[in-house]
Each structure stands twice: as structure tokens, then as C-alpha cells.
Amino acid sequence: MKIKALTANEAMAEAMRQINPDVVAAYPITPATEIVQHFASFVADGLVTTEFVPVESEHSAMSACIGAAAAGARVMTSTASQGLALMHEVLYIAAALRLPIVICEINRALSAPINIHCDHSDTFGARDSGWIQIYSEDSQEAYDSVIQAVKIAEEAFLPVMVTADGFILSHAMQRIEVLEDEEVKEFLGEPKTPYTVLDTDNPITVGPLDLQDYFFEHKRQEAEAMRLAPPIIEKVGKEFGERFGRYYGLVDPYRLEDAEVAVVVMGSTAGTAKEVVDKLREEGKPAGLLRMRVLRPLPLKEIVENLRDKKVIGVMDRAEGMSGFGGPLYTEIRSGLYDVPSHPPLYNYIYGLGGRDIKPEEIEEIFKELFDAAAGKEIPLVNYKGVRE
Amino acid sequence: MKEGWKELPIGAIIKEAGSSIKFETGDWRTRKPVLNKEKCINCLFCWVFCPDSSIIVENGEMKGFLYSHCKGCGICAEECPVKAIEMVKEEV
Amino acid sequence: MPFDLKELSKEKDLFAPGHRACAGCGPAIVMRQIMAVAGKDTVVGFATGCMEVVSTIFPYTAWRVPYIHVAFENAAAVISGVEAAYKALKRKGKINKKINFIAIAGDGGTYDIGIQALSGALERGHNFLYVCYDNQAYMNTGIQRSGATPLGAHTTTSPAGDVIPGKVQWRKDLTEIVAAHGIPYAAQASPSHWNDLMEKVKKALETEGPAFINVLAPCPVGWYFSPERTIKIAKLAVDTLFWPLYEVENGKHRITYKPRKPKPVEEWLKEQGRFRHLFQEKNRWIIEEFQRQVNERWERLLRLEEASL
Numbered sequence A: 001m002k003i004k005a006l007t008a009n010e011a012m013a014e015a016m017r018q019i020n021p022d023v024v025a026a027y028p029i030t031p032a033t034e035i036v037q038h039f040a041s042f043v044a045d046g047l048v049t050t051e052f053v054p055v056e057s058e059h060s061a062m063s064a065c066i067g068a069a070a071a072g073a074r075v076m077t078s079t080a081s082q083g084l085a086l087m088h089e090v091l092y093i094a095a096a097l098r099l100p101i102v103i104c105e106i107n108r109a110l111s112a113p114i115n116i117h118c119d120h121s122d123t124f125g126a127r128d129s130g131w132i133q134i135y136s137e138d139s140q141e142a143y144d145s146v147i148q149a150v151k152i153a154e155e156a157f158l159p160v161m162v163t164a165d166g167f168i169l170s171h172a173m174q175r176i177e178v179l180e181d182e183e184v185k186e187f188l189g190e191p192k193t194p195y196t197v198l199d200t201d202n203p204i205t206v207g208p209l210d211l212q213d214y215f216f217e218h219k220r221q222e223a224e225a226m227r228l229a230p231p232i233i234e235k236v237g238k239e240f241g242e243r244f245g246r247y248y249g250l251v252d253p254y255r256l257e258d259a260e261v262a263v264v265v266m267g268s269t270a271g272t273a274k275e276v277v278d279k280l281r282e283e284g285k286p287a288g289l290l291r292m293r294v295l296r297p298l299p300l301k302e303i304v305e306n307l308r309d310k311k312v313i314g315v316m317d318r319a320e321g322m323s324g325f326g327g328p329l330y331t332e333i334r335s336g337l338y339d340v341p342s343h344p345p346l347y348n349y350i351y352g353l354g355g356r357d358i359k360p361e362e363i364e365e366i367f368k369e370l371f372d373a374a375a376g377k378e379i380p381l382v383n384y385k386g387v388r389e
Numbered sequence B: 001m002k003e004g005w006k007e008l009p010i011g012a013i014i015k016e017a018g019s020s021i022k023f024e025t026g027d028w029r030t031r032k033p034v035l036n037k038e039k040c041i042n043c044l045f046c047w048v049f050c051p052d053s054s055i056i057v058e059n060g061e062m063k064g065f066l067y068s069h070c071k072g073c074g075i076c077a078e079e080c081p082v083k084a085i086e087m088v089k090e091e092v
Numbered sequence C: 001m002p003f004d005l006k007e008l009s010k011e012k013d014l015f016a017p018g019h020r021a022c023a024g025c026g027p028a029i030v031m032r033q034i035m036a037v038a039g040k041d042t043v044v045g046f047a048t049g050c051m052e053v054v055s056t057i058f059p060y061t062a063w064r065v066p067y068i069h070v071a072f073e074n075a076a077a078v079i080s081g082v083e084a085a086y087k088a089l090k091r092k093g094k095i096n097k098k099i100n101f102i103a104i105a106g107d108g109g110t111y112d113i114g115i116q117a118l119s120g121a122l123e124r125g126h127n128f129l130y131v132c133y134d135n136q137a138y139m140n141t142g143i144q145r146s147g148a149t150p151l152g153a154h155t156t157t158s159p160a161g162d163v164i165p166g167k168v169q170w171r172k173d174l175t176e177i178v179a180a181h182g183i184p185y186a187a188q189a190s191p192s193h194w195n196d197l198m199e200k201v202k203k204a205l206e207t208e209g210p211a212f213i214n215v216l217a218p219c220p221v222g223w224y225f226s227p228e229r230t231i232k233i234a235k236l237a238v239d240t241l242f243w244p245l246y247e248v249e250n251g252k253h254r255i256t257y258k259p260r261k262p263k264p265v266e267e268w269l270k271e272q273g274r275f276r277h278l279f280q281e282k283n284r285w286i287i288e289e290f291q292r293q294v295n296e297r298w299e300r301l302l303r304l305e306e307a308s309l
Helices: A008-019 A033-044 A058-070 A081-096 A121-125 A139-156 A181-188 A215-227 A229-244 A269-282 A300-307 A328-336 A360-374 B045-049 B075-079 C026-038 C050-055 C075-091 C107-112 C115-124 C174-179 C194-206 C227-239 C273-279 C281-308
Strands: A002-006 A023-026 A051-054 A075-080 A102-107 A132-135 A160-165 A174-178 A251-254 A261-265 A287-292 A294-296 A312-317 A346-351 A382-385 B031-035 B055-058 B061-065 B085-089 C042-046 C067-069 C100-106 C129-134 C185-189 C211-216 C245-249 C252-257
Touching: A002 A008, A008 A033, A008 A075, A008 A102, A008 A139, A008 A160, A008 A174, A008 A181, A023 A033, A023 A058, A023 C075, A033 A051, A033 A075, A051 A058, A051 C075, A058 A075, A058 A081, A058 C075, A058 C115, A075 A081, A081 A102, A081 A121, A081 A215, A102 A121, A102 A139, A132 A139, A132 A229, A139 A160, A139 A174, A139 A181, A139 A229, A181 A229, A215 A229, A251 A269, A251 A300, A261 A269, A261 A300, A261 A360, A269 A287, A269 A360, A287 A300, A300 A328, A312 A328, A312 A360, A328 A346, A346 A360, A360 A382, B031 B061, B045 B055, B045 B075, B045 C026, B075 B085, B075 C227, C026 C050, C026 C100, C026 C129, C026 C194, C026 C211, C026 C227, C042 C075, C050 C100, C075 C100, C075 C115, C075 C129, C100 C107, C107 C115, C107 C129, C107 C174, C115 C129, C115 C174, C129 C174, C129 C194, C174 C185, C174 C211, C185 C194, C194 C211, C194 C245, C194 C252, C211 C227, C252 C281, C273 C281
Parallel strands: A023 A051, A023 A075, A075 A102, A102 A160, A132 A160, A261 A287, A261 A312, A312 A346, A346 A382, C042 C067, C042 C100, C100 C129, C129 C211, C185 C211
Antiparallel strands: A002 A174, A132 A294, A251 A287, B031 B085, B055 B061, C185 C245, C245 C252
8 A cells, every 4th residue: 555645537547558448548638638638648657458439539448448348448538527428328238238447537627608617417418328427435445446346347247437626636636545456457357247249259240120019128127237236336335445444335324324315426525524523513403415425326324324324404406407496306305215203304405516626614604594494494395516606 | 028227238238240131021012033043043143132132042053042031123124134133023 | 362152152252142132232242242241250330321220120130240230420430449359359269360440320420420430440540341332322211312322313312303403413523532542452443243243342351451441232212213124224334334334442542444435425324214304405405414424423433543653
């Protein structure tokens, strides 16, 4: 183990170096460009044996990843925002073909207007594509999760995207504990792929036309793979913890057990919000937090277990779902709690779009409003925090 | 009975190469090719131009048609340099 | 050395019967001729299109070689990935044998929606062959115009109407666009000249780096002709100089077949229902313009060949 000062981009690139994938096909895009740049230097300096395919678009990046993974290679790429949106069509195909591809994704707002800073609209847009989604609170987690993602992908035979907040994490230097190359290699073992098109003695057809008589069965099979993914993610997170001391699960509850008011949050905001929770606790207020580390598959059991007995819940969304009814995480959590007979009231706070800072004072305000609601005050269901009226 | 989702191979792949042979397209035909063996010079132009791999050739010799799959397009008859193939109306 | 059909016909077809292509399908003939040369150690990457649809309806596949289809616009990108994986795994000693990589797409997947992925893959220099089966329209969705549709042709999105007489633009010269990438091998072929086509496939597969072959693939349904005429119509396209058979090897143009007495392009046009309206008096000028373009392009090709000597 080594201690290094790295940004999330550097940390994810470092993880990629240690993973040493067979193929990386990638296209630069702010704020994920550095990942591709760093990796290109690793290739140029002979630090990896990867075949690097510097494609002409993100659509081709994912298409080449699919081709390479179907040929039995361990495959990774990196992108953000518009790049992920351009991949949209082929993301679904990677998942349906059950190819264990890993994306290092840096969260950035989707146009328009064009913006290069953080929100989660890009990965939320890929929510239903069949990819496992892991959101990082900090650069350490981004690094650790990229390594775990390879193992998860190869056990679930589903692709995985690991995200980190654009600029907030991607460009901010943090103290990172970096594993030894050998440790990563041992943890991952040899690549596992579901099939290969390179076996010309046993030729297979990948990506056939599937009509009314089989398509449904294939989708049902894919859905089952996603349903079976949570225990795999947990197992890999536990094994990672046992080996390297940092444990990961599907969700990350913080001072939640005896909390009366909870916020649900994703990504780097969790770090700020945890400090707010500490402050409120010191003031004697029963505040708590649930960070969603994994959004797909939706950890339904964990949502229910952790939130069922709260008085009031606030869901913080760094994306506007344009549903006319709050952000996408809000509707997910609401749906998750539907089966709790006396489900607690849920309020939505949309914040931080296009990289707008969220300050501790604002999170404190959110908690204050939620405590007011718990005391019987009426507040709107959907709220925007930090926007000028 | 077609397979249920638990029985199908992962990722919607097809494991059996060339399984289309099991799907017979011969009943699409309205005209069928008939070979006049006397005239045939075994140039095999019919073989190289057939869209449906329906010319049976054994050791370089034209033997006839794979009627189970021949769609009756008539290219073989059209391209035969010695008019050894005739298209006749398919009997139903 | 010409290909020996007696020998080729001994091998099992790698594009099997039972596919659902229409009777007299030009592209299906092209598939067979390519695969007869490529052999079993070949991976085929396919773009969405009529040949993709008819050849792989689950649970049936006409392919006896490994095959991968991902989407419409990305056949070149997908095969780039397969080829990159091959290189990586070969370097790691996990695979040894020589494998051909062939991307196949129609004119829609090549001239239009797939041109970016194709251009990128050519520029990166992957070791692969890209075959475009050019049936000159989007046949899979029902005969819509493409960048390959010739002047005057009726398609369902360039219909011959009372005011507009079919497609009003000339087609893209994709073979030259590809050749302009400076790749080692680019060619144009026709299934009517099967030996020429097969020699080009062989040469392309022996080429180190990217190779491209644009193959004319007449479509009885989309061009409105009787299915037995497929090869005749392909041959007429060559004999009228509409579809010159040539290759560009390391920047040098060579015409591989020169019709001794070229026929007027009208002879090709009149065989096909999609050009029927051109023979109305008010539209005759389009045939003249068509002929003028064909002549001009042929002369240009002759000059390119001469400059290559």
C-alpha cells in the first residue's frame, strides 16, 4: 500500500493501469479527459500491455468495447456527460449481450445549455440501460470501486459504470491509499467473459434479430442478472474490505439508526452532508443520512430497512428528471418505500445542477425544513435548493 | 415447445453455426429449376451465382438442386451458358 | 490464377441456406462469394441491414463463422474492438492462429450513418476488411434513398412524382472517399465478375492494414426487376461503365476490367423499374445527364490509372 495525492481522474486512471485491461477504447471529454490522457501515457511508456484504441467518438468507443469484450478481452473505457449520452444506444446492447465492460464515468451536466460541471443527469439518463451503477463519495472510493467493478462485472456478466463527481472529485487532489499492483492483480484474477467470437472452431452468432417469440425471454434473463447482482456487489465489497481494510456495500448509512429525520444523497455531497449531520447531532438533533452507493440495481431492501421508521425523509437530487414531479432519485426512493405500510413523508430537494456549489448551510436549511415538517409544518414536496428565484 | 428464459444461452447468442439450414425456404418457390444433365458442362456458374447455396455439387459435378431451400429465383437458369437449366411452374 | 469453382464448391458454404433473403437477392450472392475466399478462420462484424436481418433470425443463423452484430452505424468500430482484442490476446499468448476480420454493411451503414465509424477505423489502421454491399438504398426499411442511390432513381423517400423525377442528386463516390484515406487497398467489385471479386477479397485479406471493397449488389425488390436478372443487371452496370471494376493499391489506381465496347447507360437503366419514369419525354434529360456523369467519371478513372503507371 502506498499513499499518494491524486485527483479522482488520476486515481481512476491509476486503477486502470493496475487492472491492465486487454483493450481500452476511449474518447476524451471534459471532465474525464485526463483519465484517457493518463492511460495513453501508460500505454506510451509501456506500463500496461493494453491495446489502446483511440476512437473517433464515444459511440465508437462503446462499440469497440463491445467488440473487444465479445472477443473475450477485459475491457474498459472512460467518459462523461455528452459522451455517455452519445453511447446511449450501445449501452443497452453491451448490457443485453452481457458483456463485462467497465466505464470510469465522471458526472457532468447534460446540455443544453452546455455546461462542463457536475450533476448526475448524465448517468441518470443511462439508468435503465442495464448497467450496474456505482456512485463514489470521494476519490478513494472511486479508485476502490473501479477495481471492484471489474470483478463485479465478470461475476454478474453485466457492465458496470463507476462514477465520480465532475471537477469536485475529478480535479480535486485527495490523499489516496493505492494498492500494490500485485494486490490488484491477485484480487481480480484472470479475465472472465461469457463467450468469445475468436473461437473460429466453435463459431457463435452474437447480436441476432430477436422477434416476438424470443425477445421477451432474453430480456427476462437479463433482468434476472440484474436482480442477482446485489449479493455479488456486496460479496466483492466485503472481500475487498477483508483484503484491504476498506469495506463497501450497496448503501452507506450514516448515523441513521436512531435518526428521526434523514436525507438521502449520492456522490460527493454526502461528505458535506455527513459533517452537517455531525453538527446537528452535537446540537442534539436526531439527523441521519443514507448515501446511495449503488443505484442500479436499486437496493430496495436496504432502502426499506434504513428508512422505514424515519419520521421525515428528504431526498437530494443532483438532477432534474423533467418528470414534472421532482428528481429521479426522489421517485426511486418513494417507490422503494411504497410497501412500507406507514411510509414516512418524502420531500425532494433538487440542487447543484450544472456544478452549482452546495454549501453546508444549505444542507442545514434542508434539515431544518425537514425537522419543521416532522413537527407538523406543511412544506412543498418538491423544492429547489440554491437556485435564484 | 420453445425454450423458457432459464434455458436460453447467455446474451441471446446462437451457439449452433449455420442453424438456418433447419429453416426450409423451398416452399417460397413458384417456379423450380430442372437440370438437363445431357447439356450440363459443370462450369458451376449456377453454384457461384446461387443466393441460396442450393446447387448440389459433388466433386466438381453439378448434381441438382437443394429443393428444400431453393427459392426459385431462376438465376441459375438465366446464367447457364448452355441452357441446361429450365424453370418450370411449381406443382402445388 | 483464376479461382477454381470445382475446388471452392467442395467446401461447406460459410453462409448457409435457410436465410430469409428475397429470391434472387444480390447481397446474398455477395456474402457467399466473399466467404468462399475468406474461409473459416474469419470473424464477421455486421451492421444492421437487410443481410443482417435475413441471416440471423433467432434461433437460426446462416453464419458458419463467428459473427457479431451490434448496431447500424458502428460495424467498423465493433470490428476495431474485436481486432484490438485479438492483438492483445495474441500478445499474451492466449491465441495464435491467423484470423481474418471482415466488417460488412450495406450502403446505408457505410455511405451514410456508418461513415464516421468507417473513417475512424481506416485512419487508425486496424487490420481488417470492410465490405460494403451496395444495393443503393435502405432496403431493410423498404427502399428509402441513401447517399448511394443514383441520380433519377425512384425510392420511397425520393419518389418519382409529378414535379420531382426521383432522386435529384448524384451518388457519393464512396470508393474514392475511402481511397482518399490512403489505406493500402480499396476496390470496387461486382458479383457478376465473381473471379475479379474473389481476387480482390483475397488481396484485401492478405493486405496488412485496412482494406475496403465496395460491391454492387442488385436488389430485385428495390430496383424493380425480375429476380433471375440479378447477375445480368450487375454485369450491365459494369459494361455501361456505371460501376467500374478497379482497385486502388497503395495509392495506385488500376482498372481490373475494361469493357471492350461499353454500352450506353440507358441499357442498364431500362432494365430497372426504379428508372422507368426517366424514359418519359420530359425526363429524358436526366438520362443524358446520367450518361454525362458516367463518362466524366470513367475518364477521370482512366486518368488516375494513367497517372499511376
